[in-house]
Amino acid sequence: MPSRTPHRFRRTAALLTALAACVALAGCSSAEPAASSSSAASSSSVSGTPSAPAQGETASGSIGATGSTGSTEPSRTDEPDRPAPAHVSIPSIGIQSSLMELGLNPDGTVEVPPAEKGMTAGWYSGGSAPGTPGPAVLIGHNDTRFGRAVFHDLKDIREGAEVLVRDGAGKTLRYTVTGKEAVSKKAFPTDKVYGPTKDSTLRLITCDGEFDAEGHTVDNLIVYGALA
Template structure:
C-alpha cells in the first residue's frame, strides 16, 4: 500500500513544496472489493494511505499554505461543482489533513461527493483550488468516473456557499504515474485563480491499486 512520509512534516510553510516533492503526494487506489477498512480521520474522511483500500482517488501531502491564502477566508468556501459537458455535478465537502500530513479524501460511502482541499486556495482567489473525487469505490462508480472524458475548453462551474458561480475553462489534463506525481505543478502557487481536479486512473497493479492519477487543469474564465 503506498504511503507518504517525510522527516520535514510540514512544520513551516517554506518547507511545503520541498516536502511535497519528496513525498509525491499520493493516496493509493484499489479495486471495488477492498480487504482492508480504514479508520476515519478529521472531517470523516479516511486517511490517504488507508483510502487505497476504499476507493479510486488521489490526494497530496501538504501543510500550511497561509501565504497563498492571505485574505481568502473572507471568501465563501466552494459548495458545488459541475462539468456540464460530461454530466458531472456534486456538492463539495471540505477536506483537511490527516494526522500523518496527507490530504484527506472523501469517504468511500460518499463516493458520489467530491471534496475541496481547504489547505489550498479558495476558488476565485490567486492560486490552485484543488478538488478531489473518487473514480470508483467498493460501492461502484463514483463522482469523477467520467473525468477522463473531459476536453480542453470544457466549462467547470464552481458555486460558493453564497450562491456565486465561478466559471473555469479546462486547459489540459494528464495521466501521471503515482511514482512521478507533479507536486509543484498541482499544488504550487499560481498568479491567477486556477483549478485542479484529481482522481485515479490507469491499470491495476497486483494489489488491486490503480497505478496512475488523472489531473485536470483549469483556469478562471
C-alpha cells in the same frame, strides 16, 4: 523594513513544504477490492503528493499519499475571507456534486472523501479558494469498494470544457479546461499542480490507469483549468 512576500506565494510555499515530506502512494480501488487490501478507513490520504516507493499503503478506495509531513495546515490568515466552494458541475460529462471540505490528517497527509461518500467530491481547504490567486484543488474518487464514484467519467473531459464551481453564497465561478494528463503516481508533478499561479486556477484530481495486484490504480488523472 524587509519587503513583504505576496500572501499567495508564501501560502503556497508552506503547502509545498507540507506536501514534500509525504512518502508513499496508494491508489483508488476497483469496485471489488483485492483480498489483500486492508480494512482500515479509505479516506486517509490524497493524490497530489510527491511519489516514493510504495510503503504503508492505505486501504482500497484511497487516492493518494501516506506518511508524516511534520507540518500543520498552511495558514491563510492574510487572505480575505471567501465563502468555501459548495458545489461543482461539469455539464459536458454530466458530473454534479456537492463539495465537502478536506484538511490534513493527524500524520500531515491530505484527506480525501470517505469511500462511502464516493459520489461526493472535496475541496482541499489548505490551498487556494476558488476565485483567489493560486490553484484550487478538487479531489474525487474514480471508483471505491462501493462501485462507481463521482469522477469516474473525468477521463472523458475535453480541453475547452466548462467547470462550474458555486460557493456557499451562491456565486458561480466558470473555469475552462486548459488540459489534462495521466501521470504515474511514482512521478506526480507536485510543483505543476500545487505551485503558485498569478490567476485563479483549478485542479481536478482522481485515479486512472491499470490496477495493480492489490486493486489500486497506478496512475493519477489531473485536469487543469483557468478562471474564464
